[in-house]
Amino acid sequence: MSGKILVIDDEKTIRWSLGEALKNQGYEVDEAENGTEGVKKFMEDPADLVVLDLKLPDKSGIEVLRMLREEDPALPVIMMTAYGEVETAVEAIKGGAYDFLLKPFQLEKMKVSIKNALESSRLKSELDGIRKKERDTYNFRNFIGKSHLMNEVFRKVTKIGESRASTILIQGESGTGKELVARAIHESSRGVDQPFMEINCAALPENLLESELFGHEKGAFTDAKFKKKGLFELAEGGTIFLDEIGEMGITLQSRLLRVLENKTFRRVGGVNDLKVSTRIIAATNRDLLKAIQEGNFRSDLYYRLQVIPIYLPPLRDRKEDIPLLANHFIDFFNREFKKKIKKTSPEVEARLQAYSWPGNVRELRNVIERAILLEAEDELLPEHIPVEMDADEAENGGAASGNDMRGVYPMSIRDMEKLLICRTLDETDGNKSKAARILGISRQTLREKTKLYEMD
Template sequence: MLNRILIIDDEKLIRESLSHLLTGAGYQVDLAADGAQAKQLFTQHTYDLALIDLRLPDCNGIELLKIFKTAVPDQGPMCIMMTAYGSVDSAVQAMKHGAYDYINKPFKSKEILLIVKLALEAGGLKREVRQIIKTQAKKYNINNMIAVDPLMIKTFEVVKKVAANRDVSVLIQGESGTGKELIAKSLHYLSSRAAKPFVSINCASIPGNLLESELFGYERGAFTDAKSRKHGLLEKAEGGTVFLDEIGDMEPSLQAKLLRVLEESRFRRLGSVSDITIDVRFVSATNQILEKLIEKGTFREDLYYRLKVINITIPPLRERKQDIEVLLKYFIDHFNSKLNRQVKGVSPGALSLLQQYRWPGNIRELKNTIERIMILEDDEIITEEHLPLEVISSSREKGKYGVFLPREYDIRQGIDFNGLVKSFSSYLIEEAMKIAGGNKAKTARLLSMDRGTLRYQIKKLGIEEEVFDQE
């Protein structure tokens, strides 16, 4: 699709010469002799670029620039101002109101073609960025998140309210896999900072000295390998959000420097003597209990209260079992599309086991479990037989005796009681025997029985005594 350009100039010769030049370069061009005609064309077509003369018969070019830039905020055409009466003040005004460039007449063809090319490329990049932001905002929209549990619904409402305040610091607490980063991104993309960067850093994955240089950057010569200036993540996040994941693992010496940034909104690069002022929102997350770290002296109490102006706690999946069924449906639909499968759902028995399991890895573990099943199994319904052993084992009804039957046994179909008891007893003794290295006294202690009882069981069950050490 050809880029569409609007040329606005009261001099016919300039209009026509520019039209000839740009049409020959492959652009679609419209012409306007004054502001009124330009406004009319602007309402009828969508333009990628406007070349605007600073002095028009019926208006000032700056006024036209303002109209083009404010009609559809952040989506208007790129604008280049043209004038034969250039001055510093008029150039400053043009750039202040959003002009891409300011050129003086007369101009050379190569100069115009280059500036037009660069302006259109810049406009294309801006559109791509807007599309990415739009996609991310939709992806992390809190209204699209999957939950029916009242605790999570309440959490989502808190996120919406907090996002409306662009400056307040937020601390997100929850176990691994509960979706802390997802909440952090929702806070960013729901806020007025959405068009600016979301910068994430994991404090546990980077050693303290490297983490400091990553956050603050450094000047050339700040240390041995600092051969050039480096901008830190705080600078790169200007206007946006800094997400500090696993904040509980940050070293105390760095905590003091972070506290200063939170209090004063400024910092220094390593090796610098001047401060840099920043405008960012800090969102932190941890799966640790920071109060206990404060008691141990590994986390600063003053930093803790600076970080948790708003505290959001995400409950683990085992405490919101209502969400498991809706999450299952979501993940099955997702992997049906991704893996080109036609899985229809989960059997009642499998659903019951999945809801009983404690999910130590929370939503991440549930997602990985469903993905693994859908890759390895061919059936249209996920049944008990498809579930991993850890889900089957820990989710079986244990009753008051604290034991469960292996999956191959089903009391409803009838079982060999004596044979099962004998097999299980033999298994326990032989496993204890291996751990004890064949020593009967140690084997008996592991099984909480005396040696006489152990000898009786060995004889009764027919276990070979030769494997025991001779005493």
């Protein structure tokens, strides 16, 4: 338990006993013996939660409550009242108190109330934070790309957002923008005001991951002292983003598969079926087909997730996006570091284009950030782009693997055709006659296909 609690009560024994009990639980505790002192202490060093007596020598508890919540409108306050003051207690709840307890109260009840109040206030501020961050960082304005390949991704994202599609699998190398896409889908969907909950499947051991996802009942296992909601419940109506799904343990994969199929789940140790009402977006940079062959990923789960696949092409396959992205990041870091670096020059662009970007957009972003922060005065020069890049350029003969299809499959023939057409159009700057010639089909056929795939 962590957090700072301020106890405001004129009864010394209560301040003392409550203080001791809470300190034992790991909280930091401060106390005040009247309203004026309490408010003063709070202004000097705000607490995360206040336990407040309704009857104080100098001010009424209601008045103190009002003053505290003026300072911090989200502050959880637990009121204590003696028997016979129940009407005022109702007034306190209306004034925004989280809970009230009758004196003399059981210590155990107080502890539970404090724990719940802190948890819900933390969750709320976390959600507010996440939503704000989403709005600031993740929308189409910040989702850059003009290549056919990326247009195809944008189109798909918008379509999925408008649809009721419930399971989406995003694949692509590291740094290609999988998380960005997951958030963009959430942003463009109806549940946009609902939470976006993200969990990294590689970060937790299997049993912890399970209770994070599905929650648990009180007593389900040794440490389960309280009932806990999982992400499937917390994200109700919104989106769950299962990042690095390829790292999920095989047992939990089975459980997830059942949940996806039945659209219901149970808390760990629970007996009630709860309905799944969230969109599930999974992402991985791992080759799942290979993982299946090696026995590390369930093929049935793969096909269940793969209903709507999104493939993010590596940056080396959409080089026309590089200058656009570079200038986007220059703008961004200009703002961040209060600089005024000009847009990229043709020399810098040539250098950026010649590299194969194994770390994809993230690597490009990092290179620009470092150059702006450490080097550039008012213009980015080729020498600001780290030298190691030359070796790579030589190795790849400059034409860094433009036609490399590694990492593209698994995909359907239809998607493959789309991809092929996209790449050829990118290659020919959108010139359809040229593209048709390269593809060995008539202009007419190409026109039909671009129409069919809504590529125009």
